[in-house]
Amino acid sequence: MPDRVTDPSAARPLDRLRRRVRTPRQKLVASLVTAAVVLGLGGYGVVRLTTPEDRSCAAGVERPAGSTECIGVNGDGHDFGVGELGDIARAIGAENASLKPDDHVTVALLLPLTSTDGGMRIKMLNELRGAHAYQYRANHESNEELPKIRVVLANTGKGNAHWRTTVDRLIAMKDSADRLRAVSGVATSSTEVREAVTALTGAGIAVVGTTITADDIANAPGNDRYPGLARVSPTNGDEAKALANFGKKVDATKALLVQDTRSGDHYTDTLKAAFAATLKGTPHAPELFTSPPDPNEEGTTANTFRNITLLICDTRVDTIFFAGRHTQLRQFINALGARGCTHRSFTVLTGDEGSYLGADAKLDRRALRSKLTVRYAALAHPDAWVPAEGREVPATGGSPKAYETFLKDVTRDAKEPPPLADGQAIVAYDAMATAVHAIRQATPQGARHPAAADVATQWPQVKGSLRVEGASGWICLDNYGNPYNKAVPIVELAPNGSQRFVQIAWPEGHPPVAPCLPPKRG
Structure with missing residues (x-):
């Protein structure tokens, strides 16, 4: 009969029993480790619950609760998560970075930059190109006139759904070091845009619409609903x-x-x-x-x-x-x-x-x-003011020279000429030209900046010899900020x-x- 002590099959249960029995010291160590793990996980959970989620996208831009869109105002080159806007956003940011702190005022481009509609995205890209082309001209080819122009991009989101957040930020910029003096872009004739224009002009900020054409987002005799609003595009009427x-x-x-x-x-x-x-x-x-x-x-x-x-x-x-x-x-x-x-x-x-x-x-x-x-x-077309065989260019209402200047500006640093047939870059260039014209006309002799209220009152004088020689045609405004007898291609x-x-x-x-x-x- 085999010895019981040396029988392997008999030893295994004893070994397992010994392994399960812990000394008081082992128990203390195990308790401390377990407590540490529990406390660590609990602390992590408390930190997660008490620390606000970081929803920022860039300076002045964040994702609203329940949204993945980057909403707000930025002039540092941020593209709002829209890759095709990257190059032009960075170009605007670089131009802004070159400005001296006290030499400039700000013009915002208010647009639904994160729209998912393909046509709207192309429209906005071309608008940014046109606006930046005139920003560069204003800062580098205007005999060093002041103020210089800083441009910021203001995203209202898909369908302009977040216009209120962005407009509130713009209104706050009027009396800050940003010195916001005009808002352009404003490109769709929708209820949200109408409300945004109402809020901006109600706060004393000049607005220059690019492609808004609705007759009821305009001022008229006896109806000055949007004091300080001007447009460079004709009304639907x-x-x-x-x-x-x-x-x-x-x-x-x-x-x-x-x-x-x-x-x-x-x-x-x-x-x-x-x-x-x-x-x-x-x-x-x-x-x-x-x-x-x-x-x-x-x-x-x-x-x-x-x-x-x-x-x-x-x-x-x-x-x-x-x-x-x-x-x-x-x-x-x-x-x-x-x-x-x-x-x-x-x-x-x-x-x-x-x-x-x-x-x-x-x-x-x-x-x-x-x-x-x-x-x-x-609203504009690249051939409208280009002489061609069998097509006479009107003697008034616009000029080939003004269009040639635009073409030089918009193609200055382009690897290839941007598409111009939709007219968006042309109109945005003219809107920026109109905004800059008003800003500088409102700047007192010897001053570096105009008062915001003075910019918003300039529109009745944009006519006659003070008209803007736009690439889309003459911009001569009536007393209500609407273009008079504007060329319609x-x-x-x-x-x-x-x-x-x-x-x-x-x-x-x-x-x-x-x-x-x-x-x-x-």
Whole structure:
């Protein structure tokens, strides 16, 4: 019989028992280690719970609660997480860094920089390019005039949803070392933009709109709702009048209005009112569609347009006035391309939102080869003031020299010429030129900076010999800050996506008389 002590099978249970039995010292050490671990994890948890989450993106910019967008104001080169804005944001930041602390004032570019809409992103990139081109001219090619111009980017977020946060920051900058003296950009005719302009002008800050065209985001006789607001683009009413003067041969009995029923969009609301006034003689009731709350979304309007085109084929119409945003305009053109009556010719006339179509990858360009002509009232075009064979450049209302100066400025450091056909860079350049003009006109002799209130009162004097020689045409403002008889390029969308200049049209039916003094209104 084997010895029990040396039997391995008998020894194992004893070994396991010994391993489970701890000495008092071992127990004390184990307790201390466990306590330390628990306290450490607890302390980490307390720190996590009591330390606010870092939501900053850059100086003056952070992500609001519940949002991933970087919202706020920055002039140090921050691109707000939008990669394609990186180069121009850094160029603006570098120019700002070169300025002496007491020599400059600030101009903000208020835009929805983190918009996810492709067309809007291209628009904003080109606006920043144009604004920076004039910033450089103002700081380096104006005989060392003061003040110099610092530019900051002010992001209101997708759909301008965070305008309040950004506008509050801008208002605080008016009386700080930033010396905010004007806000430009202001590029969409929406309710949010209207409220932003109301807040800024109510705080005594001058605002220069670039591509806002709604008639009700403007001042008028007896209605100074936005004191200190100026615009460099014609109103929708003026666009419609220019289109009407261009298309005087349009037979109203063969014309039809297609319009959005969604209310609160000031671009669409004023455009359809202006077109309705132009088409008083039409026997046809407007064809209606309703865009989504965010008109950049596709929604179901494509289905509606398929039906509308069937009804258009039932009429004798040959000209269609379209009052709606660019997404719905593209859907409508695509539907017309697939219409049953492709043997008939149609012309679509619309406002400046047509400028987005050239870069819209969802546009069915085959539609433009099916006896369909699409023309829109542009805010600017690179060929409008360039002499060409068979096309006479107007003697007043603008000049080739002013456009040549812009072209030199916007291509100065560019690796390749930026796209200019949508007119956005041209208009933003002119808006910055107008802001700088007012800032320097308001600066007293011998002073380095103007008072904010004095900048906002300069607009009634921007006319005659004090007009701005814009690259898009003369900017001579009436007493309410609106451009008088501004040149309106009529542009045709070509099948290859190019935007072909047709001719300049004028709200008054003819170019302004030099030196461009707006007549009395109201």
